[in-house]
Amino acid sequence: MCETLLLSKDLFTAHFLHPFCDLQRDRIINVRIALCETLAQHFKSQTGGGLVQEVKELRQMVKHLKLDVKNVSDMLEDVLVVPQEGDEVSEIYMLGAVTDLEASHKEEEKQGMVEVGNQTKQKETDEE
Secondary structure, three states: OHHHHHOOHHHHHHHHHHHHHHHHHOOOHHHHHHHHHHHHHHHHHOHHHHHHHHOHHHHHHHHHHOOOOHHHHHHHOOOOOOOOOOOOOOHHHHOOOOOHHHHHHHHHHHOOEEEEOOEEEEOOOOOO
């Protein structure tokens, strides 16, 4: 469904762009992975990258998601957006790519931590 909406630039930018962009900060990794799949599929299927290349917010979102955890960023491996006039490297940070919360989630992931309810606990391994 998202792919179909991306085919109509006017409809997509008027009604769906901002909620779509908000998904890049979703706490659920599978939501971000599905978002990356949609962006990658659209980019590959459209001449010149389609809206992913045309719309500044989507270019920024790709940059942001490429900074995400490996499972997410790997989905955009073949998506190479070309910066346009007015794009700034620092805009990635304005999108919240490096917030304290996301940094702590990445650190917990590296340490094998998982969130259970309101508590963070060490992942159980088969070795125990």
